[in-house]
Amino acid sequence: MPMMLKVNGQKRSLSLDTRTTLLDALREHLHLTGTKKGCDHGQCGACTVLVNGKRINSCLSLAIMHDGDEITTIEGLGTPDKLHPMQAAFVKHDGYQCGYCTPGQICSAVAVLEEIARGVPSHVQDDLTAAPRATNMEMRERMSGNICRCGAYSNIADAMAEVAGGMG
Amino acid sequence: MKFDTPAQTNPIDKMAVVGRPVDRIDGPLKTTGTATYAYEHREAINPAYGWVIGSAIAKGTLRWLNLNEVKAAPGVIAVVTAQDAGPLGKAGRNTAKLLGGPEVDHYHQAIGVVVAETLEQARAAAALARVEYVRAGGQFDLVQALATASVVDDSGKPSAPEIVGTFDTAFAAAPVKLDAEYTTPDHSHAMMEPFASIAVWNNDELTVWTSNQMIDWGRGDLAKTLNMPKEKIRFLSPYIGGGFGGKLWLRVDAVLAALGAKAAGRAVKVTLPRPFMTNNSTHRPATRQRIRIGASLDGTITAIGHESGSGDLPGGGPETATAQTRLLYAGANRLTALRLAVLDLPEGNAMRAPGEAPGMMALEIAMDEMAEKLGMDPVAFRIKNDTQVDPAKPERRFSQRQLVRCLTEGAERFGWSRRNPKPGQARDGRWLTGMGVAAAFRNHLNGTSAARVHLDASGMVTVETDMTDIGTGSYTIIAQTAAETMGVPVEAVSVKLGSSDFPVSVGSGGQWGAASSTAGVYAACVKLREAIAQKLGFDPASALFEGGFVRSGNRSARLGEAAAQGRLTGEDKIEYGELGKTWQLSTFGAHFVEVGVDAYTGVTRIRRMLAVCAAGRIINPKSARSQVIGAMTMGVGSALMEELVVDKRFGFFVNHDLASYEVPVHADIPHQEVIFLDEADDKANPMKAKGVGELGLCGVGAAVANAIYNATGVRIRDYPLTPDKYLDKLPPLV
Known part of the structure; x- marks a missing residue:
């Protein structure tokens, strides 16, 4: 089926099998392999991308459901020569090891801080009506859909805290 | 470089770069999604997609395999099973054969691969395979199997309990004692990157991009499996999305990508779906352990006994859970013993700190x-x-x-x-x-490890070794080692890893990688220093390498000058003598x-x-x-x-995905x-x-x-x- 995605600011026309997931459209058709396939079942978070500004597991979504949507992938956040502040914080705090879950962690981390700023509540808030703050537990709760088997969680929390602090 | 006497003062001791908390040099790639993992290499043009068919029984035979509908499905290019793969070998490091049929050795053992134009077509076609099995009885219950299991040594050979002093009498006589049993379940590596390979043939030469901790083992074992010369295989694994021991071995993705590519006449990429990984590959075996400790009233251990039982497929080995008990605590009277039962569950093998x-x-x-x-x-x-x-x-x-x-x-x-x-x-x-x-x-553990180091006219140092970085930091610590030895900043070092084109390293596993791979790089750098000194006419023994310069007496030269007329190269390996036996x-x-x-x-x-x-x-x-x-x-x-939960009726691990095999998440870790x-x-x-x-x-x-x-x-x-x-x-x- 013909369709269009706006990926990292660029319009990309595609003709895809209706069974193709957004994840496979990015990886296999647009060759944006920064978005990773860890489980293909919405269990690990490695495929996290931002769709119209909100994070989703791209493996759980068919590409044709996103005709005309704006997709931001890890490649759209920054490049090796010009890192996004969250990418730079991950490098500084060693918030990764093998690197495979990392793009998903970073996309999620960027979205989590935005969700907190927007006042989206979470399970660990004492008062669901109060504005959430970027505390360690608040961020860890919201990041728990992104598995890191290398176990860089403690460092990822430090990286996020630095970026959250810098946001004032 | 032979390491057979204790290290003296050497250039590493300066610790201007080594020992420093340098940011990973591969960090900017990994954090921007530009590090290339196995399934992502684009050098293989127009690849087709392979989808693996796995056995639905744990033990038995395939009575018949009807692939007519598979072959007729849209987009299908080729189907390979054991019947048409030709004779395959089995490497010693694999317990079960990687491609099953007609005999099946464990649940989700691969029995074929479907190659199609797209991933979706390959997956849909594979679901059309009609298989009739003859199920055989198997042993899936560890406790039952251990009842008749005999004592083995660490390698699985028949043996006797290892005894120091007189354990039984000392334990019986101890005024304070403990006799308790402990159980640990089967564990899954659950590395984030699934097994994946891309294979392409050029006449009789095969190139495989894969995800493997041990380049030379994988290359050799693939050659053995495909009955071809090792030299005809290029085996490449520059980035690896975690392994934890699960990627020490050649696995079916590489074998079926190669067989599929041969049958399809073009490049083929194969990855294992997450729910297929646990039962198709290896796991850390469950144990049943008995520990007895006897002590005098002042707390001095007088007797310590540790016995452990585990299971594996025929020809497999034990989980060596008593190893540390030989060395960790004092005690004059000691006993350790391993028992190994035959189980028909998927293959048990090394997982982090086996x-x-x-x-x-x-x-x-x-x-x-x-x-x-x-x-x-x-x-x-x-x-x-x-x-x-x-x-x-x-x-x-x-x-x-x-x-x-x-x-x-x-x-x-x-x-x-x-x-x-x-x-x-x-x-x-x-x-x-x-x-x-x-x-x-x-x-x-130490192991032989080789590297090659080049110096070019700009003063840039390039390290080549088949060492892998599975998240361990190999790229960075190797750069630090070369920078320290050559007297240049880390930024002046380029590190190339994970290719069978490069000298054979110790690889990644058993926490042996960092020390020996860097020691091999150090040895190669020492060779390069000699070549540089010789080229510049300096005395190799007294030449100092620092700040991008070489100095000897009152003479000094920029490092790159030595390579002005052409690249200089040092290649060597670290080998070990008896020190590891003399000392623990x-x-x-x-x-x-x-x-x-x-x-x-x-x-x-x-x-x-x-x-x-x-x-x-x-x-x-x-x-x-x-x-x-x-x-x-x-x-x-x-x-x-x-905990991998065993279905003891049908012989497989039930919770074979990341939703049901639970691992820690952010919220669990402070x-x-x-x-x-x-x-x-x-x-x-x-x-x-x-x-x-x-x-x-x-x-x-x-x-x-x-x-x-x-x-x-x-x-x-x-x-x-x-x-x-x-x-x-x-x-x-x-």
């Missing part, structure tokens, strides 16, 4: 129990039974052993003195709180954990974690710390949640502290470094279990410690 990980989970609870029986503090009990020699061969000393300092400094730093030795006493609101400690221990090379640590157990629900939350490690020189404290906190995280998993004691082990290698990546896992599970005991007064010896095992035993609420 042996010690499950062994320490049991032994370090036993030590906690024994300390309580003696009325001693568990830290003091361990210190009391420290040994500086191999207890079985007292003439063999540890090259360096600072277990006591790990325990004392850790206790001080953690606030251990605030722990109430009486369990079930500390409360924080609804939480029962407690602290636990465990020793950490893992042997250090081991790594040590202490884990401290504080938990809160919900008095109402029994849910355990980790509150604080500290590890103190003594593991020789730490080449990069930043990446080494990450190795240790990652291992501590895996240790929390083994304590609280990780801030973690790691302290490295300042060490340099001159008996280990020229880097004076030892492994640390597996040490960080050893003992963690027991430290958590001991903390839960301290919090609740409930002793659980059956991992994982899920609330169903202790909820009804918690202290009364009113």
Whole structure:
């Protein structure tokens, strides 16, 4: 089926099998392999991308459901020569090891801080009506859909805290 | 370079770059999604997609396999099964054959691959395979199988229990003793990157991009499996999305990509779907362990016995869970024994810290129990039974052993003195709180490792070795080693890894990678220094390499000048003599954990974690710390949640995905502290470094279990410690 995605600011026309997931459209058709396939079942978070500004597991979504949507992938956040502040914080705090879950962690981390700023509540808030703050537990709760088997969680929390602090 | 006498002062000792917390040099690639993993290489033009068909039975034969509908499905290019793959060999490192049929050895053993134009077509076509099986009876129950299992040595050969002194009489005579049984379940590596390979043939030459910890093993084993010369295979694995031992071996993705590519006449890429990985590949085998410790009233261990049973497919090996008990504590009378049962479950094999990980989970609870029986503090009990020699061969000393300092400094730093030795006493609101400690221990292994180092006219140093970086930091520590030896900044070093085009390294596994791969790079750099000095007409022995210059006497030259007329190259390998036999090379640590157990629900939350490690020189404290906190995280998993559940009727692991095989997530892990004691082990290698990546896992599970005991007064010896095992035993609420 013909369709269009706006990926990292660029319009990309595609003709895809209706069974193709957004994840496979990015990886296999647009060759944006920064978005990773860890489980293909919405269990690990490695495929996290931002769709119209909100994070989703791209493996759980068919590409044709996103005709005309704006997709931001890890490649759209920054490049090796010009890192996004969250990418730079991950490098500084060693918030990764093998690197495979990392793009998903970073996309999620960027979205989590935005969700907190927007006042989206979470399970660990004492008062669901109060504005959430970027505390360690608040961020860890919201990041728990992104598995890191290398176990860089403690460092990822430090990286996020630095970026959250810098946001004032 | 032969390492057969203790290291003297050498260029690494300067530690201008080595020993510094340098950011990973591959960090900008990994954080921007531009590091290329196995399934992502685009050098193979127009690849087709392979989808693996797995056996639906655990043991038996394929009566018939009807692939007519598969072959007629849209987009299908080729189908390969054992029938049409031609004769395949089996490498010694694989227990079960990788492509099954007509005999099936385990559930989800591959029985074929479907190659189609697209992933969706290959997957849909594979679902049309019609298979009729003849199911055979199999043994899937470890406890039943162990009843008749015999004693084996670490390699699985028939053996007898290893005894020092007279264990039985000493244990019987001990005034204080413990005799307890512990269980650990099957564990899954669950690395984030699934097994994946792309294969392409050029006449009789095969190129494979894959995800493998050991390039030379994988290359050789693929050659053996395909009955072709090793030299005709290029085996490439520059980035690896985790392995933990699961990617030590050649697996079916590489074999079926190669066979599929041959049949399709073009490049083929194969990855294993997550729910297929657990039963198709290897796992850490479950254990049943018995520990007996006898001590005199003053806490001196007089008898220590550790027996462990595990299972594997025919021809497989045991989980060596008693290994650490030979060396960790003193005691004149000792017994260790392994039993190996035949099971028809998927293949058991190495997972991070094989042996010690499950062994320490049991032994370090036993030590906690024994300390309580003696009325001693568990830290003091361990210190009391420290040994500086191999207890079985007292003439063999540890090259360096600072277990006591790990325990004392850790206790001080953690606030251990605030722990109430009486369990079930500390409360924080609804939480029962407690602290636990465990020793950490893992042997250090050296291995031959080679590298090639180039210098170009710009002064840039390029390192080539087939070493892999599985998240361990190899790229960075190798750059640091070359920078230190050549006297240049890290930025002037380019590191190329994971290719069979490069000299054979020790590879990644068994926490052997960092020390030996960097030692090999050091050896090659020494060769390059000689070539540079010779080219410049300097005395190689006295030439100094620093700040991008070479100096000798009052002469000085920019490093790149030596390569003005062409690139200079040094190539060498590190090889080891007998020092590792003369001395016991081991790594040590202490884990401290504080938990809160919900008095109402029994849910355990980790509150604080500290590890103190003594593991020789730490080449990069930043990446080494990450190795240790990652291992501590895996240790929390083994304590609280990780368990492959066996279906004993049909013989497979039921929870074979990341939703049902639970591993720790962000919410489970608090801030973690790691302290490295300042060490340099001159008996280990020229880097004076030892492994640390597996040490960080050893003992963690027991430290958590001991903390839960301290919090609740409930002793659980059956991992994982899920609330169903202790909820009804918690202290009364009113």
